[in-house]
Amino acid sequence: MTKKTISRFFGFALLVSATLLVLAIIGLILFDLLAKGSSAFSWHFLTSFPQKGMTEGGIFPAIFGTTIVTLLSTALAMPLGIGCAVYLQEYAADNNLTRLIRASVRNLAGVPSIVYGLFGLSIFVEGMGMGVSVLAAGCTLGLLTLPSIIATTEEALRNVPRLSREGSLALGATPWECVYTVVLPSAVPGILTGLILALSRAAGETAPILFTGVAFYSRYLPGSVFDEFMALPYHLYILSTQHHAIEAVRPLAYATALTLLLLVFLLNLTAFWVRARHKR
Amino acid sequence: MEKIKLDVQALDLFFGKKQVLKNIHLSIPEGKITALIGPSGCGKSTLLRSINRLHDLHPDARLMGKILLDGHNILHRNTNVVHLRRRVGMVFQKPNPFPMSIAENVAYGLKINALCSKSEMRARVEQSLRNSFLWEEVADDLDKSALELSGGQQQRLCIARAIAVEPEVILFDEPCSALDPISTAKIEELIMGLRGKFTQVIVTHNMQQAQRVADYTAFMYLGELIEFGETRQIFEKPQQELTKNYVSGHFG
Numbered sequence: 001m002t003k004k005t006i007s008r009f010f011g012f013a014l015l016v017s018a019t020l021l022v023l024a025i026i027g028l029i030l031f032d033l034l035a036k037g038s039s040a041f042s043w044h045f046l047t048s049f050p051q052k053g054m055t056e057g058g059i060f061p062a063i064f065g066t067t068i069v070t071l072l073s074t075a076l077a078m079p080l081g082i083g084c085a086v087y088l089q090e091y092a093a094d095n096n097l098t099r100l101i102r103a104s105v106r107n108l109a110g111v112p113s114i115v116y117g118l119f120g121l122s123i124f125v126e127g128m129g130m131g132v133s134v135l136a137a138g139c140t141l142g143l144l145t146l147p148s149i150i151a152t153t154e155e156a157l158r159n160v161p162r163l164s165r166e167g168s169l170a171l172g173a174t175p176w177e178c179v180y181t182v183v184l185p186s187a188v189p190g191i192l193t194g195l196i197l198a199l200s201r202a203a204g205e206t207a208p209i210l211f212t213g214v215a216f217y218s219r220y221l222p223g224s225v226f227d228e229f230m231a232l233p234y235h236l237y238i239l240s241t242q243h244h245a246i247e248a249v250r251p252l253a254y255a256t257a258l259t260l261l262l263l264v265f266l267l268n269l270t271a272f273w274v275r276a277r278h279k280r
Numbered sequence: 281m282e283k284i285k286l287d288v289q290a291l292d293l294f295f296g297k298k299q300v301l302k303n304i305h306l307s308i309p310e311g312k313i314t315a316l317i318g319p320s321g322c323g324k325s326t327l328l329r330s331i332n333r334l335h336d337l338h339p340d341a342r343l344m345g346k347i348l349l350d351g352h353n354i355l356h357r358n359t360n361v362v363h364l365r366r367r368v369g370m371v372f373q374k375p376n377p378f379p380m381s382i383a384e385n386v387a388y389g390l391k392i393n394a395l396c397s398k399s400e401m402r403a404r405v406e407q408s409l410r411n412s413f414l415w416e417e418v419a420d421d422l423d424k425s426a427l428e429l430s431g432g433q434q435q436r437l438c439i440a441r442a443i444a445v446e447p448e449v450i451l452f453d454e455p456c457s458a459l460d461p462i463s464t465a466k467i468e469e470l471i472m473g474l475r476g477k478f479t480q481v482i483v484t485h486n487m488q489q490a491q492r493v494a495d496y497t498a499f500m501y502l503g504e505l506i507e508f509g510e511t512r513q514i515f516e517k518p519q520q521e522l523t524k525n526y527v528s529g530h531f532g
Contacts, residue, residue, distance in 0.1 A: 094339065167376040167438070170332055171389035171445060172366030181392070182378055 033261065037254030045255055054217065054239065055249055059256055064221055065134075065229030066263070069213065070203045072138030072225070073145060078195060080142075081149030088150070089157040090179050102154075109147035114207040116144045121211040135225040137213025144208050145198040152194025156187040189278035196271035200264045206233040216242075232260040285310035285449060285479040286331065291345035293326060295338070300326050302503045304345070308496070313471065313480045315494035315511065317487060319531065322500040324483045325373075328451050331481065332368040333361050349449070366393055368449040369442035374458045375434035377426035377441075382409075382418050385426045385437055389445035404444060412440035413470055432463025439470060443478070450474070452482040456489065468493050487527060491515055499523045 044058060051057030084105075092098040120140030130136040160183045168178040184191075206214075215228035216238060222229045239253035240246065286308040293301035301323050308314045316324040326335075333354065335341035346353045354364055366389075377385050386405045390396050396404055405422070409415040414436045418429070426437055435455060442450055452471065456464040471480060471493050484490050490497050491511060498508040499522070507514060507523045518524040525531055 161376070163372055163374060163376040164378065166334060166337070166370075167372065167378065167441075168388070169337070170334065170365055170370035170372075171392065171441065172362050173392050174362050177392045181388070186379055 033254055033258050037251060037256075037258040040251035040255035041258055045252075046259065049219070050217065053245075054243065054252070055245060059230075059232070059235060059252075059259065061218055061221055062230040062232045062235040062256070063259065063263070065214070066203055066232045066260075068222070069134055069137050069141060069209065069229060069231065070199055072134060073141035073202050074195065074199050076139060077142035077145045077149055077198070081146050082153050082191065084146075085150045085153035085157060086179060086184070089154045090175065090183065105147050105150050109151065112207075113144055113205050114210075116140055117208040117211050119143070120208060125212050131226060132211075132215075132228055133213050133226045134222050134229050135213075137209040137229070137231075138225070140208045140212045141202045141205060144205065145202050148198045148201070149195060152197070153187070153191050156190025156194065157183060159190060160186045189275050192274045193271045196267050196274070200267035200271075203267065204233055204260060204264055206231075206237055209234065232256060232263070236260065282309040282312070284308065285350065286481075287346075287348040287351075288327070288330075289346040289348065291327070291330065291343065291347060293323075293330060293335070293344075294340075294342045296340045300503055301330070304505050306498055306505055306508060308479060308481060310479050311476045312495040313475055313482060313493055314496040314498065315490035316481065316483045316498050316500060317485075317490050317526075318500035318506075319526070320485070321502075323503040324500050325453050327500070328370075328453055328481060328483050330355075331449070331451055332365050332370055333359070334370070336361060366445055367447050368451060369445065369447035370451045370453065371435070371438050371442055371455045373454045375431055375438050377429070377434050377437050379425070379427060381423045382426050382429070382437060383422040386440050386444050389441060393445060395445060408440040408444035409437075411443055411474070412436045413466060413473075414440055430463070432459050432466060435459060435463065435467060436470065439467070443474070447478065449479045449481065452480065452484075454483050454485060457485065464489075487515070487529075499526060501526070 046058060046063065047060050048058035049060055088098060088102060088105075092101075117140060120136060120143070124130045124136035124139045125132055128136075130139070164182050164186060165178055168182040169175075173181065209231055213228060214231045214234045218228060218230050220227075236253055236256045239249050239256060243249050284307045286306075288304050288306040288308075291301055291304040292299065304327060306327075316327060318324050329335055330343060331347060331349075331354075335343065343355055345355070347355050349364070349367070353359070378388060380388070383402075383405050386408050387401055390401060390404055406415060409418065414433060417433060418424075418437075426434065429437060435458075439450075439455075455471075456467050459467065468489065471482065474480060475495075482490075482494065494511045496509065497511040497514040499506045499514060499518075499520075501522055507518060507520045509519075514523060515527050518527060
């Protein structure tokens with residue numbers, strides 16, 4: 001064997017083993033969750049309230065809380081994020097100010113989520129008097145997802161061919177008509193995919209809701225946006241570190257993790273489906 | 281003497297520091313077909329895109345001089361660009377139908393410019409599709425996506441879309457460069473059929489195409505207009521040495 005074939009072989013082997021290692025880790029996590037959580041995982045678990053100091057029963061309020069807070073955060077962040085991206089990409093002149101705004105947005109994406117939590121506490125909970133509530137947590141999570149929504153929307157808009165825009169403008173469309181009737185519709189798959197990925201990240205966040213809305217335990221579902229709520233990631237945290245009988249509730253904790261994973265997986269599947277459907 | 285529809289006067293165009301068009305003078309007669317020919321990079325597409333001010337999208341572009349449309353300078357800062365583009369339609373190098381149905385594509389310009397009522401829309405769409413020789417092929421599929429059409433059909437759809445708003449001028453930017461010979465022949469037939477109804481300006485690489493369709497031909501080279509005249513004269517009795525070399529295939 002020549003030196004070249006040997007180095008090629010080793011290079012290839014390195015790449016394959018790196019890939020296999022990553023797959024093995026993912027497989028191990030899934031297997032662990034399934035093995036330890038599936039005994040507690042059932043329809044009853046998904047649909048009922050926690051009972052007997054959370055040692056029995058289900059996690060329905062946590063599923064409900066995570067779902068509505070995520071939906072609320074999307075409803076708040078979507079118009080803002082898309083609007084901001086349309087402005088930056090379609091209207092703003094290519095100058096230093098625009099570049100500064102863009103760089104700031106990108107940096108915001110790197111801010112630790114606990115910082116968003118503190119910000120939410122001081123602005124929404126206290127400053128704006130929302131109290132510890134679904135609304136305050138939704139706003140905080142919305143802020144957290146904004147940078148990534150802006151970035152992916154901008155990317156999706158950038159990918160709309162120049163020829164489509166020109167076709168519309170050449171027919172006497174105003175810039176806004178061009179954006180609204182041609183550019184945005186063409187960018188919908190990209191925007192939706194980014195949105196759903198942001199959403200699935202928001203669903204799994206604990207730190208931003210920690211000070212702003214999540215409850216340790218609640219006997220009722222939130223009746224309005226000014227109530228506290230239970231959430232899956234926080235519930236998981238409690239079951240695995242704060243409970244008085246940690247060992248006893250281990251299966252419940254694993255089943256909760258499994259549920260959260262399923263929820264995020266479902267969201268990602270939706271993103272995948274949206275993209276595939278629009279490609280045709 | 282024919283009526284002049286478009287009069288380009290002393291037009292200079294810069295992209296940043298680079299001068300792309302140099303002192304262009306060109307008078308385009310109404311209702312005729314005028315071809316712009318010349319080697320790649322000579323500025324013919326750039327000149328064409330000045331006529332509906334598409335360079336406005338390019339922040340580096342600077343235009344000096346005048347382009348008169350019916351005597352009014354369209355390069356003036358007070359020109360309503362949206363209105364101008366309604367009067368001066370354009371068909372692009374590659375077919376660019378919108379991701380909508382066939383009918384919606386044709387209705388697009390009518391809708392955004394509010395040119396006709398909803399009840400008239402269908403008739404206007406049909407008329408435009410008939411005028412672009414596409415009606416027979418798509419009459420039953422008006423609600424299908426325009427992206428499912430063949431390249432040639434898409435380009436005829438783009439022409440239908442352009443003529444639907446009844447512009448005065450139509451600019452064609454190498455409309456057949458992405459098409460096969462049969463589709464090309466159909467487009468040429470279509471352009472010739474529209475002679476008299478619209479003032480048409482067509483940029484083409486293809487000298488045979490210019491000879492087949494154009495009443496007048498302008499030859500451009502390195503950003504300058506070298507020669508302009510009746511197509512026959514340009515190809516058979518060119519006055520300039522450069523034109524002669526180009527049309528006889530010595531370079532380009």
